[in-house]
Amino acid sequence: MLFALGCGDDAPGTAARMDYAAVGEDFWAAPFPSEARRGPEGIDVAAFPNTTRAAIVDALKELVAEEEGFATTATLYFAFDAPLDPAVQAEPEETTTLDAPVLLLAFDDPDAAPHPIEVRFREDGGPFGAPNLLSLLPLQGVPLAPNTRYVAVVRQRVRDAEGRPLAVAPAVRTLRRGGTPEGMGEAAGDHGEALAALAERGVDDVAALSVFRTADPLAAMRALREGMLAQPLPELAAPLALLETHEDFCVFRGELPMPVFQRGEPPYSSEGGDILFEGGAPVLQGTETARVLVTIPRRPEPEGGYPLVVFSRTGGGGDRPLVDRGFRDESGEPVEPGTGPAREFARVGWAGISIDGPHGGLRNITGGDEQLLIFNITNPRALRDNIRQSAAELILAAELAETLEVDASACPGAEGPARFDRSRFALMGHSMGATISPLAAALEPRFRALLLSGAGGSWIENVIHKESPVRVKPFAELQLRVAGRYDLHEHDPALALLQWAGEGADPPVFGAELRALGTHVLMMQGIVDTYILPPIANASSLAFGLDLGGPPLDASEPRLESFVPLASRLPLVGRGPVDLPASGNREGVTAIVTQHLEGPIEDGHEVVFQTEGPKAEYRCFLETLARDEPPVVPSPEGCP
Secondary structure, three states: OOOOOOOOOOOOOOOEOOOHHHOOOOHHHOOEOOHHHEEOOEEOOOOOOOOOOOHHHHHHHHHHHOOOOEOOOOOEEEEEOOOEOHHHOEOHHHOOOOOOOEEEEOOOOOOOOOOOEEEEEEOOOOOOOOOOEEEEEEOOOOOOOOOOEEEEEEEOOOEEOOOOEOOOOHHHHHHHOOOOOOOOOOHHHHHHHHHHHHHHOOOOOEEEEEEEEEOOOOHHHHHHHHHHHHOOOOOOOOOOEEEEEOOOEEEEEEEEEEEEOEOOOOOOOOOOOOEOEEOOEEOOOEEEEEEEEEEEEOOOOOOOOEEEEEEOOOOOOOOOHHHHOOOEOOOOOEOOOOOOHHHHHHHOOOEEEEEOOOOOHHHOOOOOOHHHHHOOOOOHHHHHHHHHHHHHHHHHHHHHHHHOOEEOOOOOOOOOEEOEEEEEEEEEEEOHHHHHHHHHHHHOOOEEEEEEEOOOOOHHHHHHHOOOOOOHHHHHHHHOOOOOOOOOOOOOHHHHHHHHHHHHHOHHHHHHHHHHHOOEEEEEEEEOOOOOOHHHHHHHHHHOOOEEEOOOHHHOOHHHOOOOOHHHHHHHHOOOEEOOOEOOOEOOEOEEEEEEEOOOOOOHHHHHHHOHHHHHHHHHHHHHHOOOOOOOEOEOOEOO
């Protein structure tokens, strides 16, 4: 197809580099990502610069080269032959209309709005970039659609540092004449179709563009779910036995073998930990003995069985967080055993179950910090698949619970064999458990509700902003071998590789599936949570389609003044503030994030344990859900 040439097509000036014949030696000679980088053996990132010879960069290059499509959450890049006017930089709110100077668009849909992106320009693109590098970062929490063609566009109205409009790149002129730029190959067809679609929508001043097709980052997790559920159901080594009795509930304990799909020997410090797929199915590697804790309310079983919360042990804190993670004093120990979430569940008639996950409890063979063993930044394969294995085990827990019986005759107040109501399952995760749980909830319809605290997403935002339990950014700079001479930032190309490699285990990527299932969500955010600062938390709030219930505490907290408040971002996903109490706020689904001030002793990360407000919220949420109503998030005045 031939396109009319713009009047300024041949004007001299600064232009984007679009030399696809040179990318085998000079990675930044053309935009990235691009379908022109896709060959018969996959996506070619061999020339991605690793000037510091960082082992982590080589590992990430290997991982992304295995992907079947481009990232839905990572940064896009154009290198230019001279500096640009810094005015090209834009916030996501400025990039969602067709008159924006820089666009990202799903061009096969004639009605698609431009995707919200953060646009930045750096004359020094850093050790992994190029000079005069323009970067487009999709708003974290608003992933691109899977298996979809996108076009990234830089228009002539962008100015260079001398104030001149951009020149049209020679490759664009060739495409407009119906030709194929050298080295572009079959991707010229994609780019020609994109130019035609842009012209039909009035975007005819294209200076540079890049077309790419996204991957489906959920595909592996879907296959893992199917592989996990295809295994014989693990059997308890012995019937669950009464372990202890508390005022509101009884605790039962057992052990069972959990199927493991991760290769190698845990804890996978520097190698192994990945999941092998053959013919699209995960390959079972063995089993590991895990402890099972079940908590039964001291009240008669309802008709149909007790409603049940599957509680992610990972990230909960302590050896038995379901049972014991209650209020802690300055010593760091719970003031009173038996005051964990199981007590709150029991007070509204819900049972609980927790199973040792990877690197947890009986499966922690080194005695190391369980969260750090999961969040293994030195081995990105293990980091990604620690999370996916853990999520698959939460799904298996729901499968187990459907047929599980507990002899509750020794539990005062309970009666006979206790069973669980499969129509009333919920899932709860805290901290790392709140990273794992959304993956399970998005793919397991048995979970009608998801309770989260200390929750967030985006590997990029975690690396840059996570301050506790350790600051991740300085450690990442050491891993990249740039410490002391380069300030790592969100748009860095090495972090784009990390985001791409890890997005199959990143909660926001699962948001669309979670919304489609109609899963009720209550997310309780601490202010200030130094583990999950607002850019990290907002990524999940946006992706899960949550409204902000109650006061916007992040907007008035001086320690957070450098961050964009959640309420300012919510309109980008069609959400906003709501008054409490609230229920069914999103087409009959309850989907709320609430913000709570930290307690006097611990970081805001722990508000769900250290303060009473969140406990009252999730009790009311569960109590009303058990009545087959849209669950209610109450006001401070109490549960209606």
